[in-house]
Amino acid sequence: MTADIQVTRALFDEVMVPNYAPAKLIPVKGQGARVWDQEGREYIDFAGGIAVSSLGHCHPALVNALKTQADKLWHLSNVLTNEPALRLAKKLVDQTFAEKVYFCNSGAEANEAAFKLARRWALDTHGEHKNEIISFAKSFHGRTFFTVTVGGQASYSDGFGPKPGAVLHAEFNNLDSVKALISDKTCAIVVEPIQGEGGIIPGDAEFLTGLRQLCDQYKALLVMDEVQTGVGRTGKLYAYMNYGVTPDILTSAKSLGGGFPVGAMLTTTAIAAHLKVGTHGSTYGGNPLACAVAEAAIDTINTPEVLNGVLKNEQIFRECLQAINAKYQVFSEVRGKGMLLGAVLNEKYKGRSRDFFLAAAEQGLFALVAGTDVVRFAPSLVITEEEIREGMRRFEAAVQQVTSA
Known part of the structure; x- marks a missing residue:
């Protein structure tokens, strides 16, 4: 019986594979941008489950969508379709460049599908020689063996045997480095509009425009990984809308489900046609529970009020960080x-x-890192000003703790 199991952090070390090293605390409840642990201590959440909890914790629209769907239908398999999946796909198509949608469970799966589609499209339309994928140093596209190889951080892909071939890495925001690699063998360029794990590095508008032009010139596909930047995170439904650069394939996850696992690959009808029946699939992809929650997330986020609020919140964050930096110069x-x-x-x-990440937790704040040199913030899109300022008070205490040590 579960009542007999003593759930402590020590149990993790006893029963879990040691590929993670979670904090000592165990959260048990969340509401908005606040979280409480087993001891009843409250934290402000600036991490958002790594840019996942787009509407914070237990948002009523998502809770209601999940509970309502849970009483109707959970799973069917892809031998059958379902209403929530079709409604969500229609809304994504209507609000983006895309004409077709494929559903899965995560960002890695969405990228896996995108890379396979790019390869299959190139094979069908140009022949076997056109199979090279150009990605970028410091990029991150998931943890499957294909996606982690396309990702530009060898430390994640080394040590597992031979890697998938025909993957090249250029330098982010350096168009000349792409020109040095691209050829008639290139089937796709894969890029994050803002590199996330690589250090929160925004793509230059000229760089992304240049990638689009190079793809057109060499008859390659532009794949935008919007797993972290998508669904309102940058103040637009998708970040490509900030740049006026339209991809051929876009991947989405994280904020899409607001905490419920769901991923999507968006593309055009012509390109989608190359994933014929049987060429790719996902047991749980497009399941009614996930799609019902994601539909509620899209409906809630894709409004002027929320999207404009994201940019207002950005300014509050920047003002607070500037004030902290003026005092501590970090x-x-x-x-x-x-x-x-x-x-x-x-x-x-x-x-x-x-060090800053750990000190923040001690002060009652969840933050993130993006490499060893960047403290990352990816909170709820609808976090309140009061929650931001309280979180920043705690972050200042953490900065003081680190700088005075």
Whole structure:
């Protein structure tokens, strides 16, 4: 019986595979941008489950959608379709460049589908020679073996044997480095509009426009990984809308489900046609529960009130960080857009992002890192000003703790 199990952090070490090293605390309840642990201690959440909890914890629209659907239908398999999946797909198509949608469970799965589709499209339309994928150093596209190889961080892909081939890495925001690699063998360029795990590095408008032009010139597909930037995180439904650069394939997850696992790959009718029946699939992809929650998330987020609120919240974050930095001189700049921001540590504190992350938790604040030099913030899109300012008070206490140690 579950009542007999003593749930402590020590139980993790006893029963879980040791690929994670979670904090000592165990959260048990969340509401909005606040979380409580087993001891009843309250935290402000600036991490958002790593840019996932787009509407905070237990948002009524998502709770209602889940409870309502839970009484109707949970799972069917893809031998049958379902109403929530079709409604969600229609809304995504109507609000983006896309004409077709494929559903899965995560960002990695969405990217896996995108890369397979790009390869199949190239094979069908141009032949076997056109199979190279160009990605970027410091990029991150998931943890499957294909996606982690396309990702530009060898430490994640080394040590598992031979990697998938025909994957090249250019330098982000350096168009000349792409020109040096691209050829008639290139089937796709894969890019994050803002590099997330790589350090919250926004793509330059000229760079992304240049990628689009190179793809057109070499008859390659532009794949935008919007797993972290999508669904309102930058103040637009998808970040590509900030740049006026339209991809051929877009991947989405994280904020799409507001905490419920769901992913999507969006593309055009012509490109989608190359994933014929049987060429790809997902047991749980497009299940009614996930799609009902994601539909509620899209309906709630894709409004002028929420999207404009994201940009207003960004300004409050920046003002607070600027005030903290004026007192403690720890950051060289704050990068990012909307509710995806990175405070870059200066030379004096370089390599110590984890120290700030740990100190923040001690002060009652959940934050993130993006590499060793960047403290990352990816909170709820609808976090209140009061929650932001209270969280920043706690973050200032953490900064004081680190700088005075």
